[in-house]
Amino acid sequence: MKYRKTVLFFIVVFLSLLFLFPPLFAQEKEIRIGVLYPLSGAAATIGRDLQRAAELTAEIINNKTPGVDIPMAQWGGIPNLGGAKIKLIFADHRGEPDRGADLAKRLILDDKVVGLMGAYHSSVTKTVSAVAERHGIPMINDSSTSPELTKRGLKWFWRTTPHDDIFNKDLFELLKGLTEGKVKGVKAFPKDQLKNVAYACENTEWGSSVAKSIEGFAKEYGFNITKRILYNANSPDLTSEAKALVSVKPDVMLFASYLSDSLLMIRTLKGMKASTNFFWGQDAGFEMADFVKTLGTDTNGVLTRTVFIAKIAKVKKVAGQVNALYKKKYGDDLTGATARSVVGVQTWAYVLNKAGSTDPKAIQKACNEINIPANDLVMPWAGVKFDATGQNILGRGLIGQYQKTKEGMIDLEIIYPFELATANMIYPFPGWK
Amino acid sequence: MALIDALLQGILMGLLFALVALGLNIIFGVMNIVNFAHGEFLMIGMYTTYWTSLLLDIDPLLTLPVAALVGVLLGIASYYSLIRYLLRGPAIAQLFGTFGLMLFLRYLAQFLFGIDYRIIQKGLLIGKSLSIGPFIFDWTKLAAGILSLFAFAFVYYFLNKTKTGKALQATSINKEAASYMGIKTDKMNAIAWAIGGGTVGIAGGLLANFYYIYPTIGILFVMIAFACVALGGFGSIKGVFFAGLLVGILEMVFPVFGSLVNSDFLGPHFKFTIVYLAYFIIVVFRPQGLFGWKN
Numbered sequence: 001m002k003y004r005k006t007v008l009f010f011i012v013v014f015l016s017l018l019f020l021f022p023p024l025f026a027q028e029k030e031i032r033i034g035v036l037y038p039l040s041g042a043a044a045t046i047g048r049d050l051q052r053a054a055e056l057t058a059e060i061i062n063n064k065t066p067g068v069d070i071p072m073a074q075w076g077g078i079p080n081l082g083g084a085k086i087k088l089i090f091a092d093h094r095g096e097p098d099r100g101a102d103l104a105k106r107l108i109l110d111d112k113v114v115g116l117m118g119a120y121h122s123s124v125t126k127t128v129s130a131v132a133e134r135h136g137i138p139m140i141n142d143s144s145t146s147p148e149l150t151k152r153g154l155k156w157f158w159r160t161t162p163h164d165d166i167f168n169k170d171l172f173e174l175l176k177g178l179t180e181g182k183v184k185g186v187k188a189f190p191k192d193q194l195k196n197v198a199y200a201c202e203n204t205e206w207g208s209s210v211a212k213s214i215e216g217f218a219k220e221y222g223f224n225i226t227k228r229i230l231y232n233a234n235s236p237d238l239t240s241e242a243k244a245l246v247s248v249k250p251d252v253m254l255f256a257s258y259l260s261d262s263l264l265m266i267r268t269l270k271g272m273k274a275s276t277n278f279f280w281g282q283d284a285g286f287e288m289a290d291f292v293k294t295l296g297t298d299t300n301g302v303l304t305r306t307v308f309i310a311k312i313a314k315v316k317k318v319a320g321q322v323n324a325l326y327k328k329k330y331g332d333d334l335t336g337a338t339a340r341s342v343v344g345v346q347t348w349a350y351v352l353n354k355a356g357s358t359d360p361k362a363i364q365k366a367c368n369e370i371n372i373p374a375n376d377l378v379m380p381w382a383g384v385k386f387d388a389t390g391q392n393i394l395g396r397g398l399i400g401q402y403q404k405t406k407e408g409m410i411d412l413e414i415i416y417p418f419e420l421a422t423a424n425m426i427y428p429f430p431g432w433k
Numbered sequence: 434m435a436l437i438d439a440l441l442q443g444i445l446m447g448l449l450f451a452l453v454a455l456g457l458n459i460i461f462g463v464m465n466i467v468n469f470a471h472g473e474f475l476m477i478g479m480y481t482t483y484w485t486s487l488l489l490d491i492d493p494l495l496t497l498p499v500a501a502l503v504g505v506l507l508g509i510a511s512y513y514s515l516i517r518y519l520l521r522g523p524a525i526a527q528l529f530g531t532f533g534l535m536l537f538l539r540y541l542a543q544f545l546f547g548i549d550y551r552i553i554q555k556g557l558l559i560g561k562s563l564s565i566g567p568f569i570f571d572w573t574k575l576a577a578g579i580l581s582l583f584a585f586a587f588v589y590y591f592l593n594k595t596k597t598g599k600a601l602q603a604t605s606i607n608k609e610a611a612s613y614m615g616i617k618t619d620k621m622n623a624i625a626w627a628i629g630g631g632t633v634g635i636a637g638g639l640l641a642n643f644y645y646i647y648p649t650i651g652i653l654f655v656m657i658a659f660a661c662v663a664l665g666g667f668g669s670i671k672g673v674f675f676a677g678l679l680v681g682i683l684e685m686v687f688p689v690f691g692s693l694v695n696s697d698f699l700g701p702h703f704k705f706t707i708v709y710l711a712y713f714i715i716v717v718f719r720p721q722g723l724f725g726w727k728n
Binding site: 228293298 | 684705
């Protein structure tokens with residue numbers, strides 16, 4: 001009787017300990033990372049795609065994945081943390097900066113995440129990173145490109161993607177290349193065919209910073225900006241914006257638009273029979289899978305800056321392998337945005353592995369010292385290595401062009417950098433007939 | 434020339450804005466209820482046109498009767514299943530009730546149709562433009578403007594020339610007196626919701642010809658519709674018509690004017706500031722709106 005009581009006593013003690021300190025007895029440790037994306041509202045489509053890419057990457061890291069030639073695919077968890085699994089906790093900021101900040105606080109205080117990732121919209125990343133900074137929690141930003149974000153002297157913020165200054169420089173290099181005959185399949189054009197530049201950018205943090213950056217480079221490269229438009233991406237009608245653009249008969253039209261406004265803008269311009277020589281979009285709306293799915297062949301000849309084009313698989317094996325996994329699961333190719341989400345989660349895994357701890361200080365140190373080799377990335381980058389501001393200095397951009405194939409489908413071909421070009425550029429922009 | 438062009442384009446958009454706002458105003462006029470779900474009715478009209486034209490492989494313009502019918506049924510169903518019960522509660526219940534309906538319809542659409550953006554690719558007028566001298570009109574917008582005008586004329590005729598329409602107006606002016614005269618308030622309310630749903634259904638069908646379709650699209654237009662209703666006068670059909678036109682013209686002419694005088698300050702990013710400024714001024718000097726008579 002006494003013996004049974006003792007056994008019972010120890011069982012009760014054991015169970016209560018288990019209840020009080022589950023991590024002590026947990027079979028597998030997990031590391032929580034808070035990921036903020038726009039999962040509802042006007043940007044829900046991109047949020048969903050980003051979430052899918054992030055989840056797929058976490059799966060690759062957490063389980064041994066054959067057929068992917070990246071070391072992390074054979075890890076089955078974070079090696080230096082005893083095989084701990086990465087658990088992504090998603091939060092929906094709906095594209096609202098104040099909501100993003102609230103959610104970040106909740107993720108840090110309630111969900112006890114070891115770090116943050118996101119938030120796609122630069123405006124939201126700005127407020128989220130401010131919260132992370134205040135709490136001393138590391139944030140790795142995968143896909144916000146406003147240059148200002150890494151100019152704020154933050155100690156807990158790192159960005160893997162190149163920013164808009166780098167992309168806009170690429171744009172002007174391409175324009176310059178056109179005048180010098182460097183572009184595949186296009187003879188040199190006199191500069192006065194491209195001199196007259198007009199832009200329309202959405203008017204939040206991201207679009208206005210793109211506008212500012214375009215201004216700077218136009219001056220540097222000697223192009224003349226004849227129309228500057230900042231517009232509200234949630235406007236029910238963009239006719240007046242499109243009219244204003246067309247009114248100056250620009251040779252070059254540049255856009256920084258999210259998805260809904262890019263669709264509306266192109267439809268509106270088409271209705272006006274607008275014509276120009278060079279039609280370029282700054283990523284975001286222009287390079288999403290839904291952009292082509294929705295507009296179809298109306299996108300023929302449209303250029304977009306990006307960081308990833310499925311055709312990169314021709315020169316980069318791992319890009320093709322990860323893309324194939326994604327495509328098999330979700331039916332779409334990876335895009336510049338979703339591929340950056342892959343790199344974001346991957347960077348988190350490498351950083352955690354290097355830190356060998358979930359202590360914020362250790363992670364901070366690891367972030368500052370991390371150096372991910374080019375071969376491990378799906379991107380055509382030289383690697384991931386942060387400078388003192390937290391900006392990855394080894395990233396680079398691509399410029400792609402949507403081109404109609406013989407079968408009437410649309411392919412995204414690489415046009416810039418010139419040495420990676422996969423097709424002749426269509427120039428001038430064919431317009432909508 | 435650019436200003437005349439902007440004026441014409443503004444009128445086309447304005448007619449559509451007015452049609453969107455019309456249903457909102459009729460419901461408010463008759464029942465004193467603000468229908469927050471109005472934008473979602475619009476969204477459902479758009480999806481109706483999209484799916485009908487896609488599945489039956491017919492021109493999107495031919496689907497307008499279907500969109501109108503779906504709108505009418507939606508209006509009636511909303512009234513009999515929800516609004517009628519809300520009327521028994523305090524005013525705040527009506528506010529929350531239609532707000533709840535808005536969320537329900539929005540997320541139901543998201544659940545059923547997903548969060549992908551859709552655009553109608555095929556249609557008689559889609560992608561075609563009409564050039565008259567220096568002016569270029571998108572055929573879909575031209576058709577939307579003209580058909581909106583017809584829809585408006587039809588509703589105006591119905592309200593002023595038919596017995597039911599007059600009864601509806603009587604209820605709108607004085608519910609109690611109308612019911613003493615033997616007009617059934619309940620029936621009138623249902624008719625108001627039917628017209629409200631039907632007109633916004635047509636507006637959605639027209640809009641779907643040149644606009645992208647998305648579960649949360651309603652909010653973009655319903656804000657404008659609220660401004661039109663307040664600007665034109667609560668309950669006034671004439672008012673909402675002119676207010677819609679005014680909003681359309683202001684948002685189109687203002688940025689073009691700014692562009693002519695080469696001012697970045699008068700750019701398109703402030704176009705709705707001007708619209709709401711006009712609203713503010715009118716509300717200060719004429720609180721009942723341009724043609725309103727209700728307090």
